[in-house]
Amino acid sequence: MRVRASIIVMSVLLTMSSASARAEFLLGLVAANELVGTSLEWAGDASSTYLVLGSYQSKAGYQVEDITAYLGHRRYAGGVFAKSTFYGGVLLGDLGGGPTFNRPGIGGEAGYQWLTENLRVSLNAGVVILGEASGTGGPTATDPEPSSFIGAGAAIRF
Numbered sequence: 299m300r301v302r303a304s305i306i307v308m309s310v311l312l313t314m315s316s317a318s319a320r321a322e323f324l325l326g327l328v329a330a331n332e333l334v335g336t337s338l339e340w341a342g343d344a345s346s347t348y349l350v351l352g353s354y355q356s357k358a359g360y361q362v363e364d365i366t367a368y369l370g371h372r373r374y375a376g377g378v379f380a381k382s383t384f385y386g387g388v389l390l391g392d393l394g395g396g397p398t399f400n401r402p403g404i405g406g407e408a409g410y411q412w413l414t415e416n417l418r419v420s421l422n423a424g425v426v427i428l429g430e431a432s433g434t435g436g437p438t439a440t441d442p443e444p445s446s447f448i449g450a451g452a453a454i455r456f
Contacts, residue, residue: 321340321341321342321346322340322341322342322379322455322456323338323339323340323341323455323456324337324338324339324340324341324346324348324418324453324454324455324456325337325338325339325453325454325456326339326418326451326452326453326454327451327452327453328350328352328449328450328451329449329450329451330350330352330368330447330448330449330450330451331393331394331447331448331449332354332355332396333350333352333353333354333366333368333392333395334352334353334354334355334360335350335351335352335353335365336350336351336352337349337350337351337451337453338351339453341379342379343377343378343379343380344373344374344377344378344379345371345372345373345374345379346371346372346374346379347369347370347371347372348369348370348371348372349367349368349369350367350368350369350370350391351365351366351367352365352366352367353365353366353397354366354395354396354397355397356397356398357397361397364397364398366391366392366395366400367391367392368389368390368391368392368393369389369390369391370387370388370389370390370407371387371388371389372385372386372387372407372409373385373386373387374411379413380413381413382410382411382412382413383410383411383413384408384409384410385408385409385410385411385422386406386407386408386409387406387407387408387409388404388405388406388407389404389405389406389407389424389426389447390402390403390404390405391403393405393426393428393445393447394426394428394431394445395431395433395436396435396436397435398433398434398435398436399431399432399433399434399435399436400431400432400433400436401428401429401430401431401432401436401437402428402429403426403427403428403429403445404426404427405424405425405426405427405447406424406425406426407422407423407424407447407449408422408423408424409421409422409423409449410422413455415455416454416455417452417453417454417455418452418453418455419450419451419452419453420449420450420451420452420453421449421450422447422448422449422450423446423447423448423449424446424447425444425445425446425447426444426445426446426447427442427443427444427445428442428443428444428445429442430442
């Protein structure tokens, strides 16, 4: 739980520090690999920074004590957020964990966003390098290993 709390605090601080004065705010739902949660995103003219807070499903469902997080930054094709377009980015945090363990990682993503006046839908995929698992029930391998990352989300624009 201590690792999850530190990832969440670090993610919130990094996200808040990168918000620009002219940024749009987006609030949404995300499903990425086996993590389901909410996303908070600050989008500027050419890029955005986002935080996903979510949980992996356990035998008892989604539990509040299992909340974990990851942080990402995207750059939009042509340097324009305000249209449907491709994007590329980086992400870090608990990218390969489970309901009883964390698996921090860092990697890259590519995706596409469909944007309307009030809604943004996105699909993305990428490759991440996962580190050593902490907690119970995680993999026993301690060497960093590559893994795929697939996600989808829908957000309301403010």
